[in-house]
Amino acid sequence: MSAVLIERGLAFVSSIVVGVTATFQLRNELPVRGLDAVVTKVLLALMILGCVLALLASVNVLGAAK
Numbered sequence: 001m002s003a004v005l006i007e008r009g010l011a012f013v014s015s016i017v018v019g020v021t022a023t024f025q026l027r028n029e030l031p032v033r034g035l036d037a038v039v040t041k042v043l044l045a046l047m048i049l050g051c052v053l054a055l056l057a058s059v060n061v062l063g064a065a066k
Helices: 003-029 035-058
Strands: none
Touching: 003 035
């Protein structure tokens, strides 16, 4: 096993775990009102976006060297 394969596997698994957790928390935050809730929603949405990007990079769809 190469270091690249281990890194991609770890990125794949962690992006799924963190993405599911962030999605669940965002779903819980949707009905909440207030400025702090809005900031939390934005940060959770950015975390989900980062998880999608990490997932795509781990399966060589994004950032693959040619």
